[in-house]
Structure formats: structure tokens, C-alpha cells
Amino acid sequence: MQQVQQQTTSDPILEIRGLTQNFGGLRAVSDFNVTLAGKQLTGLIGPNGAGKTTVFNLVSGFYQPSEGQILVDGVPTAGLKPHKVTALGVARTFQNIRLWNDMSVMDNIRVAQHYRLGYGFFHSAVRSKRYRQREEEIAREATELLEIFELKKYADEYPRNLPYGTQRKLEIARALSIHPKLLLLDEPAAGLNSSDIHELIRLIRWIHDRFDVTIWMIEHHMDVMMELCTHIKVIDFGQTIAEGTPDDIRNHPAVVTAYLGDDKI
Amino acid sequence: MLRRYSVHLILATLGGLVVYLAYNEYLGLYYLSVLMFMGVNIILSSSLNLVNGYMGEFSCGHAGFMCVGAYVASVLGVWLFARDRVFGAPVLDPEYALYAFPVIILAGGIAAALAGLLVAFPSYKTRGDYLAIITIAANYIIISAIENMSAIGGSRGFMGMKGVINAMEDTIYLPWMPIWVFIFTIFSVWVIRRYVSSTFGKGVNAISQDEVAAEIMSVNTNKIKTITFMLSSGLAGIGGGLFAYILGYVNPGSFNILKSTEIMVMVYLGGMGSLSGSILAAILFTILLELLRPLQIIKWIVIPLVLIILMQFRPEGIMGNRELGQTFPRLKKFYRFK
Ligand SMILES: Nc1ncnc2c1ncn2[C@@H]1O[C@H](COP(=O)(O)OP(=O)(O)OP(=O)(O)O)[C@@H](O)[C@H]1O
Ligand SMILES: [Mg+2]
Numbered sequence: 001m002q003q004v005q006q007q008t009t010s011d012p013i014l015e016i017r018g019l020t021q022n023f024g025g026l027r028a029v030s031d032f033n034v035t036l037a038g039k040q041l042t043g044l045i046g047p048n049g050a051g052k053t054t055v056f057n058l059v060s061g062f063y064q065p066s067e068g069q070i071l072v073d074g075v076p077t078a079g080l081k082p083h084k085v086t087a088l089g090v091a092r093t094f095q096n097i098r099l100w101n102d103m104s105v106m107d108n109i110r111v112a113q114h115y116r117l118g119y120g121f122f123h124s125a126v127r128s129k130r131y132r133q134r135e136e137e138i139a140r141e142a143t144e145l146l147e148i149f150e151l152k153k154y155a156d157e158y159p160r161n162l163p164y165g166t167q168r169k170l171e172i173a174r175a176l177s178i179h180p181k182l183l184l185l186d187e188p189a190a191g192l193n194s195s196d197i198h199e200l201i202r203l204i205r206w207i208h209d210r211f212d213v214t215i216w217m218i219e220h221h222m223d224v225m226m227e228l229c230t231h232i233k234v235i236d237f238g239q240t241i242a243e244g245t246p247d248d249i250r251n252h253p254a255v256v257t258a259y260l261g262d263d264k265i
Numbered sequence: 266m267l268r269r270y271s272v273h274l275i276l277a278t279l280g281g282l283v284v285y286l287a288y289n290e291y292l293g294l295y296y297l298s299v300l301m302f303m304g305v306n307i308i309l310s311s312s313l314n315l316v317n318g319y320m321g322e323f324s325c326g327h328a329g330f331m332c333v334g335a336y337v338a339s340v341l342g343v344w345l346f347a348r349d350r351v352f353g354a355p356v357l358d359p360e361y362a363l364y365a366f367p368v369i370i371l372a373g374g375i376a377a378a379l380a381g382l383l384v385a386f387p388s389y390k391t392r393g394d395y396l397a398i399i400t401i402a403a404n405y406i407i408i409s410a411i412e413n414m415s416a417i418g419g420s421r422g423f424m425g426m427k428g429v430i431n432a433m434e435d436t437i438y439l440p441w442m443p444i445w446v447f448i449f450t451i452f453s454v455w456v457i458r459r460y461v462s463s464t465f466g467k468g469v470n471a472i473s474q475d476e477v478a479a480e481i482m483s484v485n486t487n488k489i490k491t492i493t494f495m496l497s498s499g500l501a502g503i504g505g506g507l508f509a510y511i512l513g514y515v516n517p518g519s520f521n522i523l524k525s526t527e528i529m530v531m532v533y534l535g536g537m538g539s540l541s542g543s544i545l546a547a548i549l550f551t552i553l554l555e556l557l558r559p560l561q562i563i564k565w566i567v568i569p570l571v572l573i574i575l576m577q578f579r580p581e582g583i584m585g586n587r588e589l590g591q592t593f594p595r596l597k598k599f600y601r602f603k
Contacts, residue, residue: 115483
């Protein structure tokens, strides 16, 4: 199948070769390959338990793959702890929102700046010049980010007190605060009502236009995928069964079979 | 201006007052030692709160680290500055004892921080109940190790620290112990406060709330855990060093699980993740212990009972998760604490 994409840069942001993940006897991901470059917005779909989240967990370094290679911006991530992978420029959201609920919205953004904090324990204890400077910069940038996401009014709130849709938005904002090259969104529309979903589509499109970031998203809502993605990959039982443009996918016989009985498509 | 320095002012007045009263012997030895134990308890409860409250782990072996600090500081001090049965004549001129004392206490803290690695390394892979068991094991390992070192008294204990205090008082006559306890108490609270309020230290709280999210949002969780455990046990070591010098005598038995439990009671009494709560609870608990002293062993029925009642009716402790300034926002006008 042809990859119909606007290749703006030649170097891939993410390259996955022959990725396989076994959980005991279960092969959750099997010989998975993908190359993401430039400012693409790509989708990953598949029935429940197909292995989509596992692929994301492997990319973010949460699991070490049983086989295969992952390169982020040309750097192999094998053996790297997740925070190191994040520092390479990979940020993500989670299928079930994972905000720090007993920490203010502002602090949720601040803590995500650890990868470029530039000071350690000693500086925090003596409140050195470097410490004060960095804290000021971090606070300023976090405020700016909250402002453009229209979340500033919640800066001192706890995330758990926010409406569900706003929590989703905050989680995306937190991921973007890392200035990622690659943004992984795991079912951002899960649990949202239809007006929130429209809002989300607008948000993702806006992020895609405004930030210099490659987006890879998992989603069960096909209308969201059809509207946003230029390229979609379909997996089932860890195996790639189809890929192409949204239109290719919609009518692909293998996809229809895989989803048979699944009313989500 | 006044708001900015009000805390400094209050502390300076308080410290000055105690030293003045002690110097003129208006304050009896008994009251003075209760005050000093208050300071030590503040150090112990706030440092344990760092792990049990802010980081959400469950350490039950805090007294073990206290023990390391107590022994290292005691042995070092006696070896350097006092005449002792085991070590013989002092190695250094006792005149320097006064200046070396804070270094000796800090050395005990550093040794305890290193002992903290005993818990920090397992914490990379282990959490919750399992880590709690490891902390108990660490407590036992430390006590047993010292019980088996007959050179420093083994289970009979170690003394001679009075000699060091006398050496300090011979140089300049001041009530040195209350002064050092006061200084180290403020130092401990101040370090913890600064750590947990920095963006760096907020990683501790992020780990407590969602460790996976913390690691994936770029927090080096292993590093933060190591620093937090080392800081917590290091400060416990400082508390232990001071404790040893106040008593003038230590034995491994006084740092057993019962002592660890006592510190835990203070943390839960004050409220998890509340520094002001830990301080308040340490003060109240010290007073309570003194009031109950005549009851002797019955004390250990009353205190757990207090804990049961507390857990029933106010499980979040006196302060809950909040600081003084959050509970009484109007207080904020009068002080700033950083
Ligand atoms: N840590 C793990 N240990 C064992 N099995 C796992 C683990 N993580 C995932 N699995 C299994 O791997 C398979 C793929 O799971 P995964 O979460 O990747 O599916 P998914 O495509 O994201 O599904 P959904 O649409 O429901 O989110 C499932 O059968 C799941 O039970
Ligand atoms: Mg999933």
C-alpha cells in the first residue's frame, strides 16, 4: 500500500522495525512496523485487546520489547527508562486519564518539566540563583501554556474537580508542555459526549497546525479518525491487517471482518 | 517587610528566650530536656512524613536510621574529644569540640543517609506493603549489627557523650545542647520545606499519586526516590545524634520497632503530607508522653488507644493534607515561610 503523506522532513521521528511483545504465552504485538516523519497525523485502530496500547507502551519505554527495534529521532530506545525516552521528545496521554489529582493544575504542568529542570536537590535547598531563574521560567511558560489552552482559570484547581472533557484537555496540554516531537494520544475521545468530541477534534487540529509535532493517535470513534488522520494502520491480535487512507480502511475487507460484531465502526 | 521576616523574628525570640532561661537556670533540667526532645521529635516526624506522607510509601523502620546517626555521632564525638575506657585519651584537643560538634552530628546524618540506601534500592522495584516489610527488616539489621559490635558496647550500650558536652561548655559556657537542637530542628524543617515546594521536589508527590505518570512525564523516579529516602533517613540520623547527646547514653534497644512506631504515630497524628501537622503533632505527642509518664507501662495502652480513636474519627490527622497557611488563609498575611 502506498504511503500518501506530505513528507516535510526526510528523517523519521519514529521508526519501528519488527516490534514484537510477548506477555507470557500471549503475543500482544507481532512484527509491527511503522515509520512516522514530518508533521503527519496518523491513526492506529483495532478491536479491543488488539495490542494498540501495548505499542504505545513500548514506544514510551514502559516495556522493553521482546523483539525488534524502536528509533526515536534516529536514537534507539532499547534499554532506556521511560523518562529518558520522554526527554528524546516523546509525550503521551493515557487511555484512562492519569493526571496527578492531588496537585494543582499548574503543578501538573510544572512537574512535567523535570526533563529540562537544570537544577537538583542542592539548588532547591539553598535556593540558588539558577534555581530561582529556572523556577521563574518554568512558572512563566506553564502559565503561557495554560493560557493558550484556555485552562488558566483552573490553574489552582485540583484536576479531579474539573469536568471530564477539561481533564482530557489538561492531559494533552501537559503532554505538550514537554515540547514533544512525537505526541501519542491513547483514545482521547473515550468517555466524552458528542459536543466534547467536536471540541476535541478542533483541539487536535489546532495543535497539529500550531505546534511542530507529529501526532499518532489510537481511537475507537471512527468519525474522529476519518476527520483527522491522513493515514491509518489497523491491527488485530497484534498483527497489522490493513493500512492506508481513511477511505481505504473503511471498505477494507480484512477490517470489516475484524470488526464484525463490534458495533464501534 | 515584617511579613517577610516575621517567622525569623518569632524563631529568634523563641530560641533566645529558651537559651536565656536555660543559661540562668530559670528553666529546670527536666523542662529543658522535654523541650529538647520536642525538637528531636519534630526532626523525626517531619523527616518520616517526607516518605510516608509526601511520597506515599510506608516506612516502619525510621528508628533504625536514627540509630545509625546516634551511634556514629556518639562514637565519633567520644573518640575525638572525650576520655573513654575504650578509646583512651581524646584524639583532638577538647577545645575544638564546640566547633566540631555540628560536623559530628552531620556526619551521623550522612552515615544514616547512606544506610537509607538499604531501603532506597529495593524501592525501585517494590512498593507498598512489600517495601514496608523491607523497612522493618532494615531496622532489625541495623540494630542487630550494632548489638554485635562489642567494641562499642554491643547491646549494653555506649556512653561518654557527657564528656563532649562538658568540653563544649568548658570552652564557652552556654547551654550548648538546647542551642544545637534548636538549630538542627530549624535546619531540618527548612530543608524539607524547600525540597517539597520546589518543582524538583514536587516529583515526590507525583510519585505518590501516580508513579507511572511521573516516570512517563519525565520524572526520574529512581533518582527522586533515592534522594527522598536518603534525605529522610539522613535527617533521622541527625535527630538520632542529638537524641544520643541529650541522654548521654545510647543502647540499640532504644531504636527498635517501638520507637519507629512512636514516630509513625506522630506523623499520622499530624496528618500525612503536612509539615505543620508533623511539627504540631511532635509537640503535642512529647507533652502527652510526659503527662503519661507516671502511668509507666499503661502508657502503651493509652497511646495506641489515642491512635485508634484518631483513625476512627479523624483519619486524616490534625492537619489533614494541608499546611497551616492553607487552613487559615488569613494567617498568610502575617508570615511567609520559605
Ligand atoms: N502487562 C501486561 N501483561 C499481560 N498481558 C497484557 C499486559 N498488557 C496488555 N496485555 C494483553 O495484551 C493484549 C493487548 O492489550 P492492549 O491493552 O494493548 O489492547 P488495546 O488494543 O489497547 O485494547 P483496548 O482497545 O481495549 O484499549 C490484551 O490481550 C491484554 O490483555
Ligand atoms: Mg488500549
